[in-house]
Amino acid sequence: MVKLVIDAKKCEVPVGTTALAAAREVGIVIPTLCSLRALRPNKACRLCIVEVQAPGLEKMVAASCDLLVAEGMEISANSAKIQKMRRAIIQLLLAAMPDNIAVKELAAGLGVFATPFAVAKRDACALCGVCIQACQEKIGVSALSYAAQGGKAADAVILDAERCVGCGACANVCPVGALTVQDKNDKRELSLYGETANVIDLVKCQVCGAPFATEKVVDLLRQRLKKDALTLDAVYCPACARERNPAPCFERAAI
Amino acid sequence: MANSVFNSWGSEVKPLRYGARDVAAVVAWGEVSVTDPNIDIVGLCAEYAHAVRDNSCGHCIPCRVGTQVIADLLDKIVAGQGSESHLDQIIELADTIGQASFCDIGQTSPKAIAYMIEHFRADFVSAIKTPPQKGSYAYKSFVTAPCMQACPIHLNIPQYIEDIKRGRFQESLDVIKSKLPIPGVVGRVCVRPCETACQRGRADGALQIKHLKRFVADVALARQAEAKPSSCCSCGAAQKSATKDARVAIIGAGPAGVTCANVLAKEGYKVTIFEMLPEPGGMAAVGIPDYRLPREILRGEIGETEKLGVEIQYNKALGKDFTIESLKADGFKAIFVAMGCHTFKKMRVEGEDAGYYGFVPGVTFLRNVNLGRLDELPKGKSIAVVGGGNVAIDCVRTAFRVGFTDANLVYRRTIKEMPADPVEIHDAEAEEVKFHFLVAPKRIVAENGKVVGLECSKMELGEPDASGRRRPVEIPGSEYVIPADVVVSAIGQEVDTACTGAVPGVELDKWGIMVVDENLMTAVPGLFAGGDYVSGPDTLIGACAHGRLVGKKIAKYLAENVIEKLPEEDEFALVKQLQTMIPAKNGPLPAGVARAAIAHEPAAERKVDFREVDKGFTATEAAREADRCLRCYRIVTCACQA
Numbered sequence: 085m086v087k088l089v090i091d092a093k094k095c096e097v098p099v100g101t102t103a104l105a106a107a108r109e110v111g112i113v114i115p116t117l118c119s120l121r122a123l124r125p126n127k128a129c130r131l132c133i134v135e136v137q138a139p140g141l142e143k144m145v146a147a148s149c150d151l152l153v154a155e156g157m158e159i160s161a162n163s164a165k166i167q168k169m170r171r172a173i174i175q176l177l178l179a180a181m182p183d184n185i186a187v188k189e190l191a192a193g194l195g196v197f198a199t200p201f202a203v204a205k206r207d208a209c210a211l212c213g214v215c216i217q218a219c220q221e222k223i224g225v226s227a228l229s230y231a232a233q234g235g236k237a238a239d240a241v242i243l244d245a246e247r248c249v250g251c252g253a254c255a256n257v258c259p260v261g262a263l264t265v266q267d268k269n270d271k272r273e274l275s276l277y278g279e280t281a282n283v284i285d286l287v288k289c290q291v292c293g294a295p296f297a298t299e300k301v302v303d304l305l306r307q308r309l310k311k312d313a314l315t316l317d318a319v320y321c322p323a324c325a326r327e328r329n330p331a332p333c334f335e336r337a338a339i
Numbered sequence: 340m341a342n343s344v345f346n347s348w349g350s351e352v353k354p355l356r357y358g359a360r361d362v363a364a365v366v367a368w369g370e371v372s373v374t375d376p377n378i379d380i381v382g383l384c385a386e387y388a389h390a391v392r393d394n395s396c397g398h399c400i401p402c403r404v405g406t407q408v409i410a411d412l413l414d415k416i417v418a419g420q421g422s423e424s425h426l427d428q429i430i431e432l433a434d435t436i437g438q439a440s441f442c443d444i445g446q447t448s449p450k451a452i453a454y455m456i457e458h459f460r461a462d463f464v465s466a467i468k469t470p471p472q473k474g475s476y477a478y479k480s481f482v483t484a485p486c487m488q489a490c491p492i493h494l495n496i497p498q499y500i501e502d503i504k505r506g507r508f509q510e511s512l513d514v515i516k517s518k519l520p521i522p523g524v525v526g527r528v529c530v531r532p533c534e535t536a537c538q539r540g541r542a543d544g545a546l547q548i549k550h551l552k553r554f555v556a557d558v559a560l561a562r563q564a565e566a567k568p569s570s571c572c573s574c575g576a577a578q579k580s581a582t583k584d585a586r587v588a589i590i591g592a593g594p595a596g597v598t599c600a601n602v603l604a605k606e607g608y609k610v611t612i613f614e615m616l617p618e619p620g621g622m623a624a625v626g627i628p629d630y631r632l633p634r635e636i637l638r639g640e641i642g643e644t645e646k647l648g649v650e651i652q653y654n655k656a657l658g659k660d661f662t663i664e665s666l667k668a669d670g671f672k673a674i675f676v677a678m679g680c681h682t683f684k685k686m687r688v689e690g691e692d693a694g695y696y697g698f699v700p701g702v703t704f705l706r707n708v709n710l711g712r713l714d715e716l717p718k719g720k721s722i723a724v725v726g727g728g729n730v731a732i733d734c735v736r737t738a739f740r741v742g743f744t745d746a747n748l749v750y751r752r753t754i755k756e757m758p759a760d761p762v763e764i765h766d767a768e769a770e771e772v773k774f775h776f777l778v779a780p781k782r783i784v785a786e787n788g789k790v791v792g793l794e795c796s797k798m799e800l801g802e803p804d805a806s807g808r809r810r811p812v813e814i815p816g817s818e819y820v821i822p823a824d825v826v827v828s829a830i831g832q833e834v835d836t837a838c839t840g841a842v843p844g845v846e847l848d849k850w851g852i853m854v855v856d857e858n859l860m861t862a863v864p865g866l867f868a869g870g871d872y873v874s875g876p877d878t879l880i881g882a883c884a885h886g887r888l889v890g891k892k893i894a895k896y897l898a899e900n901v902i903e904k905l906p907e908e909d910e911f912a913l914v915k916q917l918q919t920m921i922p923a924k925n926g927p928l929p930a931g932v933a934r935a936a937i938a939h940e941p942a943a944e945r946k947v948d949f950r951e952v953d954k955g956f957t958a959t960e961a962a963r964e965a966d967r968c969l970r971c972y973r974i975v976t977c978a979c980q981a
Binding site (some may be wrong): 145234239 | 342392393395400404410428431439507926927928929930931962
């Protein structure tokens with residue numbers, strides 16, 4: 085266990101905990117756009133910055149999602165300086181995507197309702213890349229990637245429809261609604277930046293008949309579960325599968 | 340106008356050079372240095388802001404959007420549409436970007452912009468009122484990083500690591516292969532200057548850069564194996580043929596020769612490599628044992644260069660089968676001498692020249708093992724290897740694998756001074772090599788013409804010598820004998836100069852090696868030399884770097900009859916000057932995810948055969964390790980008189 089102080093609150097957390105998780109542990113709210121517990125630190129939004137004073141080191145600003153706690157650390161999670169910087173960062177994001185509801189809400193939470201900055205080219209999303217991360221780290225497919233259409237800097241996320249299995253994980257994690265997924269007429273439609281990016285056929289549950297996953301997802305799971313003969317032929321939706329075999333199979337399907 | 344010479348770190352201003360030109364001013368990783376007081380500081384600032392914006396990776400918000408905002412505001416000021424409030428806005432924004440960004444582009448660059456505005460505010464204010472005259476300066480902007488600078492071939496390391504992190508393994512390999520045709524080889528045996536320079540070393544251990552390189556090379560190999568056998572290398576091309584008439588001869592199919600051939604073949608030249616051995620790879624093939632570098636990796640990667648249309652003629656030795664003059668007579672328009680350093684240095688101890696059975700130089704020992712000539716090895720159970728470098732370690736570990744059971748390494752200094760790679764030393768210890776430190780050989784002990792031991796004396800460390808290491812001094816009367824059936828000397832290599840002979844028009848140095856200029860060319864136009872042949876026994880990646888430079892220069896020479904430095908040489912030379920001036924940050928950083936451990940074959944099992952010792956990363960391990968990269972990219976903009 086590691087002892088540290090966050091905003092004058094003492095806390096004790098296991099080795100390997102991030103400062104962001106430690107703060108949540110003691111009820112201190114740190115705003116973030118791109119941090120998800122299931123994924124490795126994304127480090128993109130920089131809204132979760134804190135001031136950190138580690139023993140023997142200079143006081144510095146660091147992203148709390150990517151900062152591992154150390155014994156004797158003192159963290160200011162919401163100092164005036166940090167709040168001012170967070171406002172500047174959200175103002176920048178607001179300048180790049182002024183009409184996005186999620187960004188506006190996040191900004192309002194930080195007391196920002198307008199931006200003093202102007203940029204020549206607006207961004208279609210926050211470009212944080214959690215969608216790319218989820219697809220790579222959790223699904224093991226890597227169908228999404230950054231594109232730099234206007235130069236070296238990433239300015240869009242693109243989807244390789246061939247690789248995409250249509251699991252929908254990207255849409256679930258996207259913090260700004262740039263990716264959406266919709267099932268209709270036995271097909272799953274994935275939209276990126278408001279345009280259809282992929283359409284994949286859905287399969288139906290052999291028990292209840294409801295469409296529940298794409299064929300590609302079922303194939304992927306078959307590949308991953310190849311040692312588990314029980315699940316090879318049956319195509320059950322999660323609800324029906326649970327009724328029949330309550331043992332959790334998601335662990336066996338992990339990459 | 341900035342009417343003084345200054346630098347932002349407050350030391351004496353020293354003149355800087357970019358190639359042949361004087362640098363009027365330079366902005367580099369957050370610092371500014373002005374040597375010409377007439378420099379247009381506003382123009383320089385705007386130019387730098389453009390470079391920063393254009394090189395931002397776009398991942399983190401403050402850097403991606405903030406650098407756009409700053410560049411736009413400075414453009415307004417330069418165009419005479421700015422206001423003073425813009426200046427304050429930039430300074431405040433620069434502070435936020437500098438403190439909140441993820442990588443060094445965002446963390447260092449805005450600091451320099453804010454510095455220029457704060458210290459030369461009058462220049463900016465007057466620019467707002469009257470747009471400044473565009474000066475007669477030529478600006479050059481480029482990116483550097485500590486790892487890139489330390490790498491002899493200057494690979495774009497943060498870029499290929501970033502690609503691994505994002506799961507783009509082929510793109511990552513393409514970044515490496517744009518400069519280095521043998522990534523799987525270098526990814527196994529490089530001495531890793533990049534990892535020494537890695538800034539993460541200040542926190543929780545440098546990145547495993549070498550193993551990440553190996554990982555992407557291995558992924559490509561595995562994909563090739565999966566694909567149909569007809570699709571050849573990862574470049575996806577079938578055998579190519581030359582498109583240009585001029586033919587180039589390269590002497591030596593080692594890392595330098597092959598890299599040079601690769602560059603020239605891609606440019607469309609017909610290249611013939613003359614190799615004295617029956618095997619490609621030079622010292623990488625016959626000097627590095629298979630348990631560190633499996634032969635099929637080396638052959639496979641050199642094979643890719645052959646598929647570009649490069650011809651390798653084996654068993655062709657300079658001085659025996661051809662000469663430099665005969666190559667010229669055969670119509671080769673350029674020649675690259677890259678034949679390495681294959682002759683052993685003598686220990687100068689009694690019995691070395693007596694022709695005893697059981698005494699063998701290290702390079703010969705390794706060459707016979709690596710070429711499968713085990714019959715030519717002296718027989719025995721115990722071996723004593725003299726030396727402290729990687730060749731000595733290779734000999735002593737190889738000895739176990741060819742049947743010796745008692746392996747001794749004799750080194751006249753301590754483990755601290757050993758030039759061998761610490762990882763290699765550790766692996767040798769794990770395999771139970773017996774180390775004899777502070778011991779120097781005196782005499783090879785033989786009975787009836789056959790080696791039975793090595794007489795040594797004990798040493799102590801005295802004053803430091805020219806290399807900075809403490810000189811070993813003999814302790815009188817401390818002689819003793821290490822019993823050994825075989826004694827190997829591995830204290831260094833030399834160039835075989837006899838085979839070149841005298842080449843008309845080429846100057847030879849006192850050792851008989853051809854003298855080359857800064858472009859690695861001899862006094863004879865079109866005749867180049869590089870690799871270990873020029874530098875003495877050095878790193879594999881260093882040889883590749885020579886090969887690449889010579890390849891580029893030969894291409895330019897053949898196309899335009901011009902020999903000149905490449906822009907990247909000038910860039911790295913400028914960074915080298917800056918590194919000696921700008922105070923380095925060496926303090927510790929907060930620790931996070933520790934450096935990944937490398938899995939090995941168990942010592943007791945691996946030491947009886949030539950299986951590869953180190954295991955590679957899995958995709959998950961590689962992505963996790965790549966995620967540790969701090970991306971210490973720094974942007975440099977310099978202004979020179981046009």
